[in-house]
Amino acid sequence: MFHYKIQKRLYYMFLIILLCFLAIIIRLFYVQVFKTKDLNELAHNLWSRNLPILADRGLITDRNGLVLASNITTTSLVVIPNQIKEKDKVAKDLADILNTDYLNMFKHISKKTAIERIHPEGRGLSYETADAINKLGYDGVYLVKESKRYYPYNELLSHVLGYVGIDNQGLSGIELQYDKYLKGNNGAIKYYSDGKGARLKLSEVYDAPVNGNNISLTIDLNIQEAVERELDNAMTSFNPEQALILVMDPNNGEIIAMSSRPNFNPNNYQNYTTEVINRNLPIWGTYEPGSTFKIITLAASLEEKTVNLFEDYFHDTGSVMVDGARIKCWKAGGHGTQTYLEVVQNSCNPGFVSLGQKLGTKRLYNYLIDFGFGSKTGIDLNGEASGILFKLDQMGPVETATTAFGQGISVTPIQQVRGVAAAINGGNLYTPYILRSISEPETNEMILLNKPQFIKQVITEETSNLVKYTLERVVAHGTGRNAYIENYRVGGKTGTAQKVNNGIYMVGNYILSFIGFMPADNPDYLVYVAIDNPKGVTQYGGTVAAPIAKNIMLSIIDYKEYKPVKNELLRTYTWLDTKYLYLENIEGKDIKEIKEFLKNFKIEYSGSGTKIISQSPKGGSYIKEGSTVKLMLN
DSSP states (O other), X not given: OHHHHHHHHHHHHHHHHHHHHHHHHHHHXXXXXXXXXXXXXXXXXXXXXXXXXXXXXXXXXXXXXXXXXEEEEEEEEEEOGGXXXXXXXHHHHHHHHHTOOHHHHHHHHTOSSSOEEOTTTTSSBOHHHHHHHHHHOOXXXXXXXXXXXXXXXXXXXXXXXXXXXXXXXXXXXXXHHTHHHXXXXXXXXXXXXXXXXXXXXXOOEEEOOBOOOEEEESOOHHHHHHHHHHHHHHHHHHOOSEEEEEEEOXXXXXXXEEEEESOOOGGGGGGSOHHHHHOOHHHHOOBOOGGGGHHHHHHHHHHHTOOOTTTOEEEEOSEEEETTEEEEOSSTTOOEEEEHHHHHHTTOHHHHHHHHHHHOHHHHHHHHHHTTTTSOOOOSSTTOOOOBOOOGGGOOHHHHHHHHTTOSOBBOHHHHHHHHHHHHTTSEEEEOBOEEEEEOTTTOOEEEEOOOEEEEEOSOHHHHHHHHHHHHHHHHHSTTGGGOOTTSOOEEEEEEEEEEETTEEEEEEEEEEEEEEESSSSOSEEEEEEEESOSSSOOOHHHHHHHHHHHHHHHHHHHHTOOOOOOSSOOOOOTTSXXXXXXXXXXXXXXGGOTTTTTTSEEEEESSSSXXXXXXXXXXXXXXXXXXXXXXXX
């Protein structure tokens, strides 16, 4: 009996052992057949190491291919802790070279990680620092190539371009908006290590980085430089709180130049506050537009035919009462009886109240919406504001009156520029844009070509032509006279907007603006200038902003080599102005015939004879009264 029990136990034990062996065999079969791929991947992950190589970001250029943002090659420090033998010594030597804390460095090289990037001390190393580390020759200490963003023009176009963080990611402006196209794909040096992290003498693989795509902007660097120069001069001359300039092609919505103050240097963005960096005033800033907004009221009135500029009259006493509120004209005592054409020339607020009343609240409001106010323009930059309009059911007689001359509402500069562009380009509203194209870096093959985005026609071409004519008169005879350019046709409108603080209008604190275009009959460029609370000067848009806009347009004339034309409208001069007179072409005439033509100029003769064979300056343009005209005789 006892023998039987032992035999039975042995049987069960044998059966259990057999089942265990069977289970092991089945498990081994499962692992060998079904889990091979997963185990190979795990083993590969344990053995393989990657030293990262960052891709270059794509270039950003202006419309003519001039580079606005590029890259410079730098070196960064990474360590593989398992390969470092004398951690104390390595930590001390690296800390000395990098001028950093020893304990901090020791933490880096003691981490339980496959690879550790020394950040931020080991990023963007100078050649001397990298060379000193390389000479140490320590195992597990590696120098890897990195690409650092570089802006060759420093502060120029800073808010538009934006900046790039330490890990080469776009954080604002174009760099953020088009980061997925610009950033590229990083590469690596791949190698194998043993279980202790020691580098194995196996073949290494170089996985090359793929650089980002190049981006071309609608910006023209030559005009942008003129804008930056004028802003710098304005900051020096007037010490304003803020300032901005925008230049647009009114025929398609392309942004030609854009800048504001204060600005920043994206090469050293760490030295600036987030407020300065993130406030791209041409698209972010909102304020009461003042009289530049009258262009929209004018366009709507002409389109609806509620006024005849030449035949209808308005009598300005200096103020007007609207529902118990007194609205004043800038000129004490008013302008008296004037045509509505003169109302626009004189920027008469009571006259524009009358235009708003003739239109009526609903029609005026509908035109504001049609011209794009109260909503974002959709420009391809981050941080755009939408502005504030009264709601239609909140617009009583006073709100209608003030809106008509640009008070009580809030707009952005880009909204103003887009709206005025539609008023002077034949009535077409476009979405403003700044990206021109995206191309592949190696082949330069075009990936994306941006095109103008037409939204709607808001006024007729006939109305638009009349708006242009009226605004050319504003520059020749009205408040915009300081933007007049002899031998060229310019239109525009001034603005003097009183600033608001906590719902109360501030005393002696204005945003002075001017929006102008050239050539006035067929505009190629629209220029908007706004200066916030300039010091030491009479605060009128015509005295501060208009001359700045004129200087920019003169730069454009020189750069684009515009030929002189005979001014459609001659400027009305005051005793303060330098007078320009028309110089006739007198080549081929006898000297006896020219006295009447040149009575207001000095004459210098060269040669002998009586017949004029050439003159300098050439005839057919306006020159300063009293200038010297040189005549060559036969």
